[in-house]
Every structure is written in C-alpha cells, then in structure tokens.
Amino acid sequence: MKKKTPYSKKELEEFKKLLLEKKAKIIQDLQEANAESSGVLNEPGDLADMATELLTQEFNLSLTETEKQVLQDIDEALERIKNGTYGICVDTGEVIPKARLKALPEAKRTAAAQEKYDKLMKSRRVTTRMNL
Known part of the structure; x- marks a missing residue:
C-alpha cells in the first residue's frame, strides 16, 4: 500500500501553485526559444554568423529536452498531488x-535517493557507451 502525503490541503495547494507557475514559465521560455530560432538561418549573413547561430540552436535544443523532462516531472507531481502521494519518495x-x-516542487525522491x-x-550510460 502506498503511503499518503504528509502535507495538509493548504500545503498541497501551495505546492500545486508553485508547480503550475514553473510549468507556465517553462512553456513561455520554450515558445520564445522556438520563435527566436525559426527562420534565423534564412536571414543573409556570413558563414561565421551561421555557424554561431547553428551552435546556439543546438544549445537551445538541448535545453529544450531538459525543459521537456522538467515538464513531464511537473505533470507527474501534479498527478501525485491528485492521488494523494505527493511528497513521498517514489524509491x-x-x-x-x-x-x-519548496526549492524543487517536482521532486519525486529525497535528496539521498536522487543522488543514488x-x-x-x-x-x-557509461556501460552503454562501452558496449557500443
């Protein structure tokens, strides 16, 4: 049987608000990054400018993957609030x-469990790379 959240309804509402605010900020950042990167390579410029822009887009794509993972973690945390298991380490x-x-409202593990x-x-990842 899964443990139930130790936090009160009021505390859960505060966490939910933090999660929704963080989600909105990430979505806004992703939209801005997409708007900035679309069409930039179509603008005239020298090769150095294009190379710099490609590197910037590559960096933005890696950030985007990280942000997508955080969005997934936020959605999972909101689901845990709904089902009454928020604040309990999944491991x-x-x-x-x-x-x-409060610092990381989407956390699903204690700090020690996350480190492990x-x-x-x-x-x-190292083992997988060695086997390639």
Missing part, C-alpha cells in the same frame, strides 16, 4: 522534506 517511501519541495538514482543512471 524509498520516505517523506520528502518540505524545504526540498543519478549515480545509477550515470553508470548505466
């Missing part, structure tokens, strides 16, 4: 401290 079942959730998860993912 350990421990309560995620309120301070962590990140190390595991990093080692898997």
